[in-house]
Amino acid sequence: MNLRRFDALIVGGGGAGLRAALQLARSGYKVAVVSKVFPTRSHTVSAQGGITAALGNVDDDRWEWHFYDTVKGGDWLGDQDAIEFMCREAASAVYELEHMGLPFSRLAGGKIYQRPFGGQSKNFGGEQATRTCAAADRTGHALLHTLYQQNLAARTQFFDEVFALDLVRDAEGYCLGVTALDIETGEPLLIEARATLLATGGAGRVFWNSSNAMINTGDGLGMVLRAGLPLQDMEFWQFHPTGIAGVGCLITEGVRGEGGYLLNRHGERFMERYAPHARDLAGRDVVARAIAIEIAEGRGCGPHGDYVEAKLDHLGAAVIAEKLPGIRDLSIRFAGVDPAKSPIPVAPTAHYMMGGIPTNLHGQVVAPARFGPEEPVPGLYAVGECACVSVHGANRLGGNSLLDLVVFGRAAGKHMLETLRENPYPRPMPADAAAASLARLARWAQPGSERVAAITDALRRTMQTHCGVFRTEATLRAGLAELDRLEARLAQAGLTDSSRVFNTARIEALELENLMAVARATLVSALARTESRGAHTREDHPQRDDARWLKHSLYSRAGDAVDAKPVRLKPLTLESVKPEKRVY
Amino acid sequence: MSDGAADRIAWRCRRGMLELDLLLGGFWAARRATLQPDETAAFERLLGLSDREIADRLQAGEPQSDAELETLFDCLRRFEAQNIQDPP
Ligand SMILES: Cc1cc2nc3c(=O)[nH]c(=O)nc-3n(C[C@H](O)[C@H](O)[C@H](O)COP(=O)(O)OP(=O)(O)OC[C@H]3O[C@@H](n4cnc5c(N)ncnc54)[C@H](O)[C@@H]3O)c2cc1C
Numbered sequence: 042m043n044l045r046r047f048d049a050l051i052v053g054g055g056g057a058g059l060r061a062a063l064q065l066a067r068s069g070y071k072v073a074v075v076s077k078v079f080p081t082r083s084h085t086v087s088a089q090g091g092i093t094a095a096l097g098n099v100d101d102d103r104w105e106w107h108f109y110d111t112v113k114g115g116d117w118l119g120d121q122d123a124i125e126f127m128c129r130e131a132a133s134a135v136y137e138l139e140h141m142g143l144p145f146s147r148l149a150g151g152k153i154y155q156r157p158f159g160g161q162s163k164n165f166g167g168e169q170a171t172r173t174c175a176a177a178d179r180t181g182h183a184l185l186h187t188l189y190q191q192n193l194a195a196r197t198q199f200f201d202e203v204f205a206l207d208l209v210r211d212a213e214g215y216c217l218g219v220t221a222l223d224i225e226t227g228e229p230l231l232i233e234a235r236a237t238l239l240a241t242g243g244a245g246r247v248f249w250n251s252s253n254a255m256i257n258t259g260d261g262l263g264m265v266l267r268a269g270l271p272l273q274d275m276e277f278w279q280f281h282p283t284g285i286a287g288v289g290c291l292i293t294e295g296v297r298g299e300g301g302y303l304l305n306r307h308g309e310r311f312m313e314r315y316a317p318h319a320r321d322l323a324g325r326d327v328v329a330r331a332i333a334i335e336i337a338e339g340r341g342c343g344p345h346g347d348y349v350e351a352k353l354d355h356l357g358a359a360v361i362a363e364k365l366p367g368i369r370d371l372s373i374r375f376a377g378v379d380p381a382k383s384p385i386p387v388a389p390t391a392h393y394m395m396g397g398i399p400t401n402l403h404g405q406v407v408a409p410a411r412f413g414p415e416e417p418v419p420g421l422y423a424v425g426e427c428a429c430v431s432v433h434g435a436n437r438l439g440g441n442s443l444l445d446l447v448v449f450g451r452a453a454g455k456h457m458l459e460t461l462r463e464n465p466y467p468r469p470m471p472a473d474a475a476a477a478s479l480a481r482l483a484r485w486a487q488p489g490s491e492r493v494a495a496i497t498d499a500l501r502r503t504m505q506t507h508c509g510v511f512r513t514e515a516t517l518r519a520g521l522a523e524l525d526r527l528e529a530r531l532a533q534a535g536l537t538d539s540s541r542v543f544n545t546a547r548i549e550a551l552e553l554e555n556l557m558a559v560a561r562a563t564l565v566s567a568l569a570r571t572e573s574r575g576a577h578t579r580e581d582h583p584q585r586d587d588a589r590w591l592k593h594s595l596y597s598r599a600g601d602a603v604d605a606k607p608v609r610l611k612p613l614t615l616e617s618v619k620p621e622k623r624v625y
Numbered sequence: 626m627s628d629g630a631a632d633r634i635a636w637r638c639r640r641g642m643l644e645l646d647l648l649l650g651g652f653w654a655a656r657r658a659t660l661q662p663d664e665t666a667a668f669e670r671l672l673g674l675s676d677r678e679i680a681d682r683l684q685a686g687e688p689q690s691d692a693e694l695e696t697l698f699d700c701l702r703r704f705e706a707q708n709i710q711d712p713p
Contacts, residue, residue: 078639086641086676182677185641202636224636255639255646290644370684371644376704542629545636 042475043230047073047198048461050218050234051262052078052205056088056181057425058240059188061404064454066195070461073232074192074470075221076202077548079255081189084242084254085446089293089367090449091156091173092138093440094131098152099171104128104402106163107172109618111441114160114324115395115434116575117591117620118274120609123430127441128447129613133449134400134472135174143187145176145331148203150463156300156364156437159322169322173440178295178367184443189595203230205260206478208237209420211471216421218515219264228484229476235464236457238405238422239398239428240450241265242560243280249505250392252284252291258299261427265398266562269479270408270418271595271604274396275401276567276577276624279437280510282328284390285375286348291388292368294439297321299364301353303332304384311349319625326436326576327625329389333510336388343386350384357381389510395576396443396566397429399595404428404453409595414606420464422457424449431593435575447487466604485550489535493550496530500553504525504560508567517568524560532619562596569594587620626665631657632667637672646673648683652704667693 049065052056054076065072074080097104106383108128114117139145139153146154153174161170172300176183192199202224209217209231218233236361244259245251251262261441262272282303283292297303300322305311316323323331332349341347353361364382372378372385399407401415406422410416425446432445507520538546573579595604610617634657638649647671660668671679671694682698683705 078636078641081675082639082641084641087643152673179677182675186675187647212665225633252643254641254643255650256641290647366684367680370680375644383668540628541634543632545632548636 042148043228044233045073045230046233046467047071048235049457050075050232050237051240052219052238053240053242053312053427054084054199054499055083055240055242056184056426056443057450058187058238059192060447061238061240061424062197062451063188063191063195065457066192068196068458068501070458072197072403073200074197075203075205075232077202077204079201080199081185081567082518084184084257085181085185088184088396090295091175091290091440092135092184092443093133093158093181093438095128095172095174096132096135096153096155096174096445098148098581101157101163102170102172105172106165107131108109108426108612108615109165110160110162111432111438112618113166113433114438114621115436116585117587118277118431118574118593118608120431121612121617122225122609123251123402123432125612125615127444128431130448131444133446134451138447140182141187143176143183145174156295159294159297159319159328159408160324160438164560165410173298175295178293178365181443194283194591205264205549206481206551208264209470210268211468215419215468216562217468219469220475220527222482224543224582226268227565229475229545231323233467233470234624235467236422238279238404238424238453238457239427239591240423240425241427242395243426244556245391245394247501247504247556247563248278248509249501249601250284250289251391252289252386253343253391258556259427259554259559260552260557261423262397263558266558266598270406271399271597272396273564273593273595274400274431275562276570276594277395277435277575278391278563279325279393279395279576279624280389281331281392282325282389283351283387284331284381285372286386286388287331287430288342288375290371290375290386291390291392292351292372292385296351296353296365296368299353301351304350304352305335306342306346307340311335311340316625323625324436330509330578343592348386348388349389352384353380354382354384364614378397386470393442394426395429395431395433395437397427397434399422400424400428400516401429402430402452403456404449405456411604420460424453430526434576450530481551485536485547487535488537489533490614491530491534493534493536493546493553495520496527496534497549497556498555500527500560504563507617508564511578512552513579513581514568517564520564521568522620524557524564528557558563558598561601565601566594566603591620626662634669634672640676642676642680645679648701651708652701655704663693664697667697670694671697706709
């Protein structure tokens with residue numbers, strides 16, 4: 042088998058992976074970035090709204106307020122040390138991007154343009170703050186391209202269209218790299234490194250209605266589970282309130298930040314009932330639930346009453362064209378309406394995974410072990426949407442994901458440098474390092490009676506029906522029973538195409554295995570958590586229950602076990618924000 | 626065209642933005658059998674553009690120097706108008 046050796050390996054070429062890679066490549070180490078699509082086609086490219094940092098360019102602001110909002114936004118499930126770290130580093134991370142050449146929009150005086158986003162406040166819960174830095178409505182694209190160019194200049198080596206299969210670990214648990222498949226040639230590869238970072242992004246394709254691109258199949262999460270490591274807080278999925286009805290594509294919160302608002306079939310601005318203060322800019326989970334209730338109670342719009350409307354024509358064509366050009370185009374193309382003239386039909390869409398691979402502040406993957414609940418897995422890191430550090434807690438605030446990518450991408454890169462210095466030589470590679478991966482590939486060279494695409498569709502519908510905005514024990518149990526049936530079908534699935542070159546059917550089969558693992562982690566964790574918190578709404582347990590559930594859940598594949606670990610309520614230097622009722 | 630080449634194009638329709646996944650992937654699945662070789666070559670060139678560039682050019686409709694690409698963008702706009710504004 043083809044063996045490639047690097048100092049450091051980054052799996053994933055989105056914002057998180059590229060920020061970490063840059064730190065390493067600039068220090069002169071040999072860094073490989075493996076990505077299943079060309080890196081600049083990573084999902085980061087679709088981030089429209091912006092990146093949050095308390096620069097105070099438009100209005101008074103302080104990173105401590107950002108910290109408070111993030112703790113509250115996450116319904117107290119976020120670790121307050123990690124949140125403090127992120128909010129404190131935010132300004133420097135954004136200025137660093139500016140210096141790298143990220144073309145931010147500008148205010149009249151030349152400073153970086155900022156817009157208000159949901160959940161942002163001044164003075165610890167006071168008036169709306171204006172905190173999200175934007176490059177028009179294409180901040181993610183600008184960020185990704187800037188980081189990619191910087192990496193090219195720093196001589197990061199890219200393996201494009203290479204699909205990572207499994208982690209390789211030795212008997213002592215050290216991560217030694219990954220096995221992978223070159224999509225073009227069909228050749229398996231063993232990529233060895235003294236430090237490996239997973240930055241494989243989200244898994245939103247596990248739901249039927251999703252704002253996520255097709256590549257978001259949770260591959261890094263599947264790799265971690267197969268390696269016997271746990272996933273954290275997998276019951277927490279953010280349903281973005283405003284996906285284009287029936288399609289899923291996202292209408293950014295920036296639309297409401299710029300003054301757009303939501304209406305039901307009676308033309309009522311219903312958010313005034315659910316969040317009298319913040320109204321349309323309340324936390325995403327609050328707005329998504331409000332829309333789901335309006336629809337469920339018969340106040341939805343359209344012939345089937347299955348959406349509400351986002352109105353922004355009152356902003357005027359000029360403001361829409363200047364501030365939200367992509368959104369106008371998107372709604373013309375996918376909803377057939379020009380928002381400068383008519384409202385956009387919207388409904389909640391699965392958008393972001395708050396849970397993921399548990400890590401510490403340095404991006405080191407942690408797992409319960411002999412000496413404690415959070416021991417680093419040597420040589421293994423994770424950053425970005427696939428990771429759970431946990432800054433987003435039970436519900437992410439808009440603009441905080443791009444921030445998470447660059448702050449923790451940089452932190453992980455720095456820590457990986459230390460690991461490389463302390464471990465100057467590669468550890469011996471076990472003889473059977475690739476055996477499990479080769480067996481998986483061989484399994485997908487066989488024909489079978491079931492089709493991968495049909496199972497993928499059924500899986501996504503199952504998750505949508507049984508594990509959506511509202512959940513109960515009965516829906517979750519039904520979802521698990523359905524998942525058992527789908528897993529039995531998966532065992533019978535095979536491929537008719539056994540070619541090696543660009544065998545996309547095989548890649549889709551491997552992705553389905555990862556999606557299945559993510560679905561099970563989500564359903565089992567959601568069933569275990571008998572409370573409602575942030576984005577996880579149990580109709581049969583409608584209250585937040587801090588006495589029993591102010592803790593992270595840790596799902597392990599072995600025996601479908603759900604364990605727990607404490608939430609870090611103590612920040613690094615600030616006063617702890619004590620749990621209180623979350624009202625907007 | 627070999628299956629490998631068609632599959633390569635199918636994979637490169639995987640994008641960072643869902644809306645392009647839907648449009649480009651849908652277009653290729655529907656038209657791969659009927660596109661002429663020069664049209665297929667133009668489609669591969671189009672896939673080499675960045676997501677934003679594709680989205681912008683779909684939106685702007687400004688004439689470009691590459692006539693073949695421009696014809697293809699027109700074709701994509703028509704395909705989209707027929708298929709996506711009225712999702713199944
Ligand atoms: C429509 C939309 C708009 C958004 N807007 C905002 C916003 O305005 N502000 C904000 O903060 N957040 C926003 N988000 C969220 C944010 O964009 C994402 O959470 C973030 O970009 C994820 O970045 P990442 O680097 O973790 O992963 P990604 O950018 O998803 O990159 C993942 C990488 O991993 C690679 N990969 C995956 N699996 C494999 C494998 N098996 N082998 C090899 N490579 C693999 C992929 O090729 C890719 O390069 C938005 C999300 C969506 C869906």
